[in-house]
Amino acid sequence: MRSTRSSRWPLTVAGWAVALAMFFPIAWMFLTSFKTEITAVASPPAVFFHPTLENYRAVLARADYLEFAKNSVVVSLGSTLLALVLAIPAAYSMAFFPTWRTRDILLWMLSTKMLPVVGVLVPIYLLWRDLGLLDTVFGLILIDSISVLPIVVWMLFTYFRDVPAVILEASRMDGATQVDELLHVLLPLCTPGIAATALLSIILCWNEAFWSLNLTTVKAATLTAFTASFSSPEGLFWAKLSAASTLSIAPILIFGWLSQRQMVRGLSFGAVK
Amino acid sequence: MSGTAAIRPTRHLHTKSLLAPSVALLFVWMVVPLAMTLWFSAERYNLLSPGKSAFAGWENYRDLLSHWPLWVAMGNTLFLVGLVLIVTLLLGTLFSLLLDQDFPGRNICRLLVIAPFFVMPTVSALIWKNMLMNPVFGLFAWITRSLGFGPIEFFSHTPLLSIVLIVGWEWTPFAVLILLPALQSLNPEQVDAARLDGAGPIALFRHIQLPHLLRPMAVVAMIEMIFFLSLFAEIYVTTGGGPGLASTNLAYLIFRDALLGWDVGRASAGGVIAIVLANIVALFLMRVVGRDLEGLG
Numbered sequence: 081m082r083s084t085r086s087s088r089w090p091l092t093v094a095g096w097a098v099a100l101a102m103f104f105p106i107a108w109m110f111l112t113s114f115k116t117e118i119t120a121v122a123s124p125p126a127v128f129f130h131p132t133l134e135n136y137r138a139v140l141a142r143a144d145y146l147e148f149a150k151n152s153v154v155v156s157l158g159s160t161l162l163a164l165v166l167a168i169p170a171a172y173s174m175a176f177f178p179t180w181r182t183r184d185i186l187l188w189m190l191s192t193k194m195l196p197v198v199g200v201l202v203p204i205y206l207l208w209r210d211l212g213l214l215d216t217v218f219g220l221i222l223i224d225s226i227s228v229l230p231i232v233v234w235m236l237f238t239y240f241r242d243v244p245a246v247i248l249e250a251s252r253m254d255g256a257t258q259v260d261e262l263l264h265v266l267l268p269l270c271t272p273g274i275a276a277t278a279l280l281s282i283i284l285c286w287n288e289a290f291w292s293l294n295l296t297t298v299k300a301a302t303l304t305a306f307t308a309s310f311s312s313p314e315g316l317f318w319a320k321l322s323a324a325s326t327l328s329i330a331p332i333l334i335f336g337w338l339s340q341r342q343m344v345r346g347l348s349f350g351a352v353k
Numbered sequence: 354m355s356g357t358a359a360i361r362p363t364r365h366l367h368t369k370s371l372l373a374p375s376v377a378l379l380f381v382w383m384v385v386p387l388a389m390t391l392w393f394s395a396e397r398y399n400l401l402s403p404g405k406s407a408f409a410g411w412e413n414y415r416d417l418l419s420h421w422p423l424w425v426a427m428g429n430t431l432f433l434v435g436l437v438l439i440v441t442l443l444l445g446t447l448f449s450l451l452l453d454q455d456f457p458g459r460n461i462c463r464l465l466v467i468a469p470f471f472v473m474p475t476v477s478a479l480i481w482k483n484m485l486m487n488p489v490f491g492l493f494a495w496i497t498r499s500l501g502f503g504p505i506e507f508f509s510h511t512p513l514l515s516i517v518l519i520v521g522w523e524w525t526p527f528a529v530l531i532l533l534p535a536l537q538s539l540n541p542e543q544v545d546a547a548r549l550d551g552a553g554p555i556a557l558f559r560h561i562q563l564p565h566l567l568r569p570m571a572v573v574a575m576i577e578m579i580f581f582l583s584l585f586a587e588i589y590v591t592t593g594g595g596p597g598l599a600s601t602n603l604a605y606l607i608f609r610d611a612l613l614g615w616d617v618g619r620a621s622a623g624g625v626i627a628i629v630l631a632n633i634v635a636l637f638l639m640r641v642v643g644r645d646l647e648g649l650g
Binding site: 088091092094095096098099100102103105106108109112120121123124125166167169170172173174176177185188189192193194195196197198199200201202203204205206207226229230233283286287289290293294303304305307308310311318321322325328329332333335336337340341343344347348349 | 368369371372374375376378379382383385386387389390393448451452454455456457458459461462463464465466467468469470471472473474475476477479480481482483484485490492495499522525526527530531534569572573576579582583585586589590591603604607608611612617620621623624625627628630631632634
């Protein structure tokens, strides 16, 4: 911090070494996605090579890739929207009209996350089968929104709690109803917080693997399930795997980088702001 | 005027109806599958022989508890949870302390370090399994060969440690994501005062930074535990629980019983055991996070 320039270089080297080491697998995947399948398995590993877009072309040409991508987009946006619609009124009510039970309700919501998903795999699978929700986009949206709901409520609650009640009271003096108050006063005030919450929810749903692997097969399968299909490969596939992976993670990585500072609240259930 | 208590109590009727949908949905989500799991776990119920379900009492539990796969899976689960937890907390703290320093490019470094957390688990596992850890064409094999050693057979010789490596890489960024802002929220005057009093970096960490980090560390540990107890995708795409049962955890064992063996009764009994294990952990988390809400309502 207040160290002189000369004593700073070991820190600089250490910091960059750690950063590059952690990022290396992603960088290597990115690099491999531009190799041919033969160069991808070359030994010694090729660092300089003639780049090709062939893998991206091959992945995008697969009719099903776009289906998986579409499912990922629909599921993560749909689950996030559903979770927000449910969570905004709940967080509003708990932040501005707390009762003696509010604390217990918040903790109880958090406790639903303690239920290990494997513990309810069997009943959910059977229920989804009997309700005709297996391998449907709606079925996945439903389960993903339930699983992010506690985090979304918590995160919104901590943002709403920071809004001084005086502001809402002032609008009420002007004759605003509760719905007006929520839609026209609170939501505009908390847009950055709601956006951060939505981004975190999108990221969690996009990367969700347990339910997409177990509840979908073809029609509603997302990119997590699609990439998992590379685990039983035929022939050389590393370059194509890399291209498919790069396409699958790029949007979320960018979202994550943009919202990393804000999402800490949600990820720590409000413990770190 | 400030504070929330000033609002008229007549509005509570409305506010309850705002809260109701979320609470109802989570309540159903919690109670229905749980009741079903408990019910199935006491039944002889296999989807391959439909119509033959019958009450079995403790049979599924006795069956599970008296055979070694469950104990192996429990051991593997605890090993995975414990070791990854230690690795991510240690590295997470270390990296956070490093990134808290002022050096050129630290913000870029921060972005690079947290990146793995945003990669979907199936992709992380496949990249590591193939391009890095493959014993013939993988990068690590090339490095060890160049150094004159043989390649490491990651998934056949040390399957659990290989999974620890992958999951540790995915979740160390999570620890950094939480611990770095916590570290930066430390009052700089306090740090400066300690420096003026002659505290070196180790004393500074031990007496100022570490106490400040303990609560966020507990939060990280608890949240990670929730996820690690149900660790699935990484095992599913790398080892498939093998070789033998070497990397089968509780989650994978239940998956195998349920969706590969169609034995609903046994899988449910396994589910109940997983829930009991998680609840022991949860009790602890509630204490830690609950403290944050004291003085509310």
